[in-house]
Structures are given as C-alpha cells and as structure tokens.
Amino acid sequence: MSSKLKNAKRIEGLDSNVWVEFTKLAADPSVVNLGQGLPDISPPTYVKEELSKIALVDNLNQYTRGFGSDLGPCPCAADGKTTELNPRPCPFSLESSCLSSVTTAVLTVSGHPSLVKALSCLYEKFYQNQIDPNKEILVTVGAYGSLFNAIQGLIDEGDEVIIIVPFYDCYEPMMRMAGATPVFIPLRSKAVCGKKWSSSDWTLDPQELESKFNSKTKAIILNTPHNPLGKVYTKEELQLIAHLCIKYDTLCISDEVYEWLVYTGNKHLKIATFPGMWERTVTIGSAGKTFSVTGWKLGWSIGPHHLIKHLQTVQQNTIYTCATPLQEALAQALWIDIKRMDDPECYFNSLPKELEVKRDRIVHLLESVGLKPIVPDGGYFIIADVSSIDADLSDMMNNEPYDYKFVKWMTKNKKLAAIPVSAFCNSETKSQFEKFVRFCFIKKDSTLDAAEEIIKTWNRQRSQSGQNV
C-alpha cells in the first residue's frame, strides 16, 4: 500500500467513536435501548403531515434558493399549489420591518427562505430584537452541522477553547480537527444530604473557571440544558460565564438543542441575551430535538452577522445547502407552534410536560434498584451513579473505565442498554465520572414498561440472593 494515500493530519487520532461500539451492542432486538438519544415516540402528527404534504409538491425537490435578499413568496402566496395545501392567514407581511432591513444581497447561503423567516419570527420573541433572517441565521445539517461550521469558521489552529466536562462527545474531536487545544473544566457536585440529588447540585467553581481563561482562549462551549447531566444553567451561572467571556474577550458557542425541554421550577435562559453577549455568541438549535425528528438532520445557528457570515462561508464550501423539502416542512411546523406559544397544545409546552412524567418515572425506577440517579432539570437524559451495584465485571477488559464495563455487563446480563458517562469526558477526567451511566427517557411507555420489568426482575434477584447485584 503506497504511503502517499494516507490521511490528512487534521483527523489523526479522531477515528474512534463511542457510538459505533455501543449502538452495535444495543442493536440486539431483545435489548431495551435507553442508550442513544433517539426518541422512539412518534413526532407530532402535524409535523409528519406537513412533510407528507410537502412531498407532493414538485418544485420543492430541487435546490432551495438560500441566498440573500430573495426571501421567496409567503407561504400562502397566490400560487395555486400552496393555497391548495393549507390556506392560512399570511404570517409574513411583505412590508414587515424585518424584510425592510434586508437592503443588499448577502454574500452567501443562509437557508431555505421560508425556514429562515420562521426561525427569525420565533427567536425574535426571546432575543427582544429583530433577527435578520439572511444575515443572522444559518440552517445546517443538524445542530451537529452548526457546531462544525462554528468551529471551522471561528476556531483556529493554536486557539484554546474551554469545554465543560461532561460534554457532548463531538466537541473535543471537532476542536482537535480545527487544530485547537481543548481546555477542560469539570462540573462538580456539592454534598447532598436529605434531598434528591439534582443536576443543579453540579456547578462550576468560579475560581477554577476563571483560571482556564487566558489570552489564547478563543471560545467557551456552553451546553444548556446539558447533555448528559440535564443541568439547566441559572442566571447567576450564565452571568459568571458572560462576565468572563467579556473580560477575556472570548466567543461563546451555546449549544441549546434541548432549550424547550425544561422541567417545573426551571427556566431556559439564553446567554446571548445577557448584556455584552449577543455580539460574541453563536446560539445553536435543533429541529430534531425540538420536534422529535432527529432523522431530519436540520439545525440552526443564530448570532450577529460578523460571526454568522463565517459559518455561512464554511457552509458554501462544505455542503452549500440543506435538503429543501425538509426545510419547508420544518418552516410550516414551526409556524403552527409559533402561533400558539402560550397554548398547552404547542409542542414546545406539551413535550416537556410529557417528558417530566417520564423523567419522574425513570428516577423512581433507577432508585428502586439501588442506583443513585441525578434528577435532571432539563433535557431527555438522566445519569445515575452505579457504584452501589456489585456487578461481577471480572470478565471485562481491564483497561476500560468502570462505566464502560458496567454498561456492557448490564446490556448482556440485564438486557438494558445505556451509555457510559466517561464517554463524555476527556482522558484526564474519565475517572471522575466512571461510576455514572446515562439513560435516555424520551421513550414510549411500552419501552419504559419493558425497562420497568427488567428492573423489577433485577430487584427481585437482588433481594432473593441477598447480594447487591
């Protein structure tokens, strides 16, 4: 084999991937899969219906015209096809002030016109300022694509980027691929006495956090609500991060894919809305997590043009545009919920209600078998300390972290799949989290029933044998 046909240096050491191994393990149909963050509940009917309707429209099967000033016709324009689909009052007045601000063409791609308009209308409610649909939004291949574009566009070789541990596993390899040096800081739990262990008990030490910032720091990646912990950062915590970003003149990449999944007593806050933060923050969202359609692979980045334009440059040199019919369907689905934001039927309100019940159920289940769950304030994952279980892991590979071994043992012996939390850690911090395992609870009742059965049997075996297994 010739030596020249080898890989570029940028991907050296980035070939391994935790999901490949664990999805294979959970693929056995007899296993109850609470591992990968994949809903097995159906997306809302109207979302599926929009896509079905769009699939009947011929011209949505070609490239979208995702450029600049051409924002396309209104969804209910006097074009025969669209009015057939679903007559509704025109949400986008052609004289609306957001359009009047689009004077000249943008130099590159942004996204399908009706989708960037819908996103701009939705998020304007949260940012208290208008968001230019062509200059301040970019539609990407999932939030994953937004992360990639932000990192490739804004992070350079030699830059340092602060990553909070545990972290969604792609942050580290994406940083390394950009030649940056990740600087890690773990969330640490305070001692918990007499009350339920909550994700809010896990915090960053302010001095430790500040010590990670220096003149080489280009950005910090924030994930709120947090995967895997489910932490929803509070106003004070975000103020601290914002203060440091401003003090050290860094960017903030805020991964907010679970922004709608926040449970009672908690509120999702956008760091970009804090003073001094809009101009230095790229905020990332996900259709997959918003509407339970992970397979649509649509996400978006929102931020000031002087940042978004670089993500747009990356886009025009990577995939150019995202799939048209999916973008159109997403726009229509968003519009349905934008019009009823205060309605309990709005998916942004109904899904977290539905998931809170599932969350409470899984907390109870995990406790009943001796695991110590950390109750998440948001997101659709829950992690639990498994160290009280005396699983016989002697036949597992020695050099793997405890949680890797435990998950493999649990999948094989209890037919219940999860993900080891040390997969969300860098090598140095793995030992701090290797007693934790992550479960996904955006699962239909029958899946949770099956998990309950397994756990009840597990419990019986423990009390019968008198052993803590």
Add this chain to the structure above:
Amino acid sequence: MSPMGAARAGKAKPTLQTLQRQRSLHFQLTMARLLQARRLEGTEHNPWVEYVNLANEYKDAVNLGQGFPNFPPPDFALEAFQQAVSGDHMLNQYTSAFGHPPLTKVLASFFGKLLGQELDPLTNVLVTVGAYGALFTAFQALVDEGDEVIIIEPFFDCYEPMTHMAGGHPVFVSLRPSPSQDHQDLDSCSNWQLDATELASKFTPRTKALVLNTPNNPLGKVFCKAELELVASLCQQHDVLCISDEVYQWLIYDTHQHVSIASLPGMWERTLTIGSAGKTFSVTGWKVGWVLGPDNIMKHLRTVHQNSVYHCPTQAQVAVAQCFEREQLLFGQPSSYFVQLPQAMQRCRNHMIHSLQSVGFKPVASQGGYFLTVDISNFKSKMPDLPGAAHEPYDRCFVKWMIKNKGLVAIPVSFFYSGPHQKDFDHYIRFCFVKEEATLRAMDEKLQKWKAKLKL
C-alpha cells in the same frame, strides 16, 4: 408600515439597522483579534450570488443559469419520497451514520457491477450531503497543508476553495480547444483536450490528488477511455489519489460512453468515485450523494464524516434506495430512467443549440451533463465595451448585459477558471438545458426578439 412593524415600533425598539451598526462597532472595538479562522482565507467570495440575485431581480428573464431541472422528478422518485415520509414513524429518526443500510446496500451492488468490484456496503460506500458534501469530506480527509491538488480547467468552482480550506495548493491545467476549424458548423467538446506533456509537468512530489470531473461541468466533455488511461498512468506513476466527480454519469449523449476511471487497471485502490442522487434522479433538493472507494481510504472519509455531519437525513436516503432498486431491475431497458432522461435531455440540448446558433452564438456541443458552453467571440468583437468593473472578464459583463437587456440568464465560464486564466477564457458562457419545454420556448421567444433587433 405593516401592523407587525407598527407593533414593534410601538415598543420603541431601535431599527434593526441602528442596532446592528451599534453592536458591530462596539464589538469591533472590543474584539481585537481576528474573528475568523485562517482556513477560510481565499474561500469567502461567492461569485454566484450576484447572478442569482440578478436573475431574481429580472423576474421576466428566462433562467438558464444555475444547474437544476425545473421539471418534476420522475413519478417513481416522488412516490418513493412520499412513502418514506408517510411510513414508519421511526424513519423520522437517525439512521446509520455512514449511510442508511438499504441505500448503501443497493449502491454497493449497483456500482459494484459497473466498476467490476465486490463492494461492501459498510466499508466501500459513504452517503453524504449531496456530491458537494462528498467532495468536502474527501478533501478534508486526504488533503494536507502544502499538498498540491491538480484541477483540470474549466472546473466546477467549489474544487478551488475546498482545496484552500484543506490547506492545499491548487495546480491548474487547462482543457484547450484545438486550433479553430472554421469550416465546421458545430464545435464539439471532444476538441477540448489536455496536452499530455503539459499534464505530466503538473505532477510533483507534492501532488496529493487530481480532481477529475466527467462528464465535465461546464463544458460537457465526456473523457474517453484513452484520455482516462493517460490520467490513470500519471496517477499511478506519481502515487496520486484521483477524486472522480461523476455526478452526470447518466447524462450521456450521442454515442458516447461514460467510463469510470476507478474501473481501469490499478485505479480502484487510488480512486474515490463521487455520485449524486440529485443529478441522477432530478431531485437536487434531496441533497443525497455518495462516495465509493477502497476501505483503507474510505475510513478517513468516515472519520471526517463522523466529526462534521455524522448522519444524513433518513427519509431522502430511503427514497433514493427505492429509486436505485427500481433502476436496478430496469437497467438497460427502454423504461429505465437512465435511458429516458438522457434521451429527453439530448432533445433539449439540440433544441438549444439550434436556437442559439440562429442569433450568432457558437455552441460547443456537449457530450454529457446539464450544460452547453457557448462561444461569444462574435459578440465580443461587435460589442467590446459593455458596462462592468475595470478588468472584469468580458463574459461577466456580457451575461449581466444579457440578463438586463435580453432577458436570458447564463453563467460566465470565467467562473470556472482560476484567476490568472480567466482573461484567456472570457468569451464563453454556460447555459443549462435541463429545463422543461415551456422554458425552452420562452428562451426561443427572447432569442427571436434579439435576432429581430440584430437585423435592424
């Protein structure tokens, strides 16, 4: 002001422009360092925007610029997508990262036969976001800082910025038309050739890859076996990777044949073959593409893929799989889309050639693909001074003039040339003929008007 605007004004918010100006100024004063990554250098400019915007501004103009069909996809494709989105609700969730299994399976078996290779769906096939995404993944996986990449001009414009973004150095070599044969009514792109000595001279110890595009965009040249053998022997001699962009492989006209360079002796192990569902099934908006290649190279593309997009949308892949399954059954038969589409597009091509000739354009008959390159030297000599920026290549001025004054949109071919060579090839423009009858008739009307004015 609209009710929405009035409501916003009532809340006394500053205008967006004011806010943006204030914020931008404040930020520029505060963030001292360079915002963007250096890898974006040389990749920011997008020449397309100006023309897309012009085309939209002149709504009456017939848009023969950008390469996408304006006729519906075939019924079987529409049905396949409709089924995919109305079926099992789990198709709304992630599928396998490297490709939806039914799709990688059919791609492996379909192309395995064509390439004469036993293809494994897991290791020899990667599904990407369009062929564009396949190209990006290949460059990122294999082109390193300082590597040279040979690009044959004229080239699909993204190859150059993708090379730059990977830290590579593009090395250009031009297809050149043979000395003019004025006695011929119609030039053919088979006259556009690479000079063997010149091509060989472009290979250096730093050459990592050569990008081949057949059928070629914008010319429509279908590289013949002998030409591919020349490229193949140089790639083997210099141990160079071949990135073969074959998105138009089914759009072959007259008696030409598409040859995949990966099927030539010694080439499978050093070739990445890129394809596109968009161009194959007239569904450019689905953005499904793929790469085929040997595992030892493909594994690097998988690494890039899992660190960039990770998964491609599921339902479009389901639909493309179904389309290929149908074509596999009908392969070579008259009802195969791969037979019907090129037949129909050849008629469009011929129609366009005829119409353009009547106004004094000199089309270069394309052998394959979506486009017709047209020599506008006649116009350059008759109207040398068209409005445009200083040093702007003539074809760009001409296209802008044509959009505004004649209501026809084309793309200047200098787009597809490297900076220094644009001036040498500034007398060609590109038309897309993959359009419905009504569009070609509308084109005819514009050309008739134009012709009438010429006679005056």
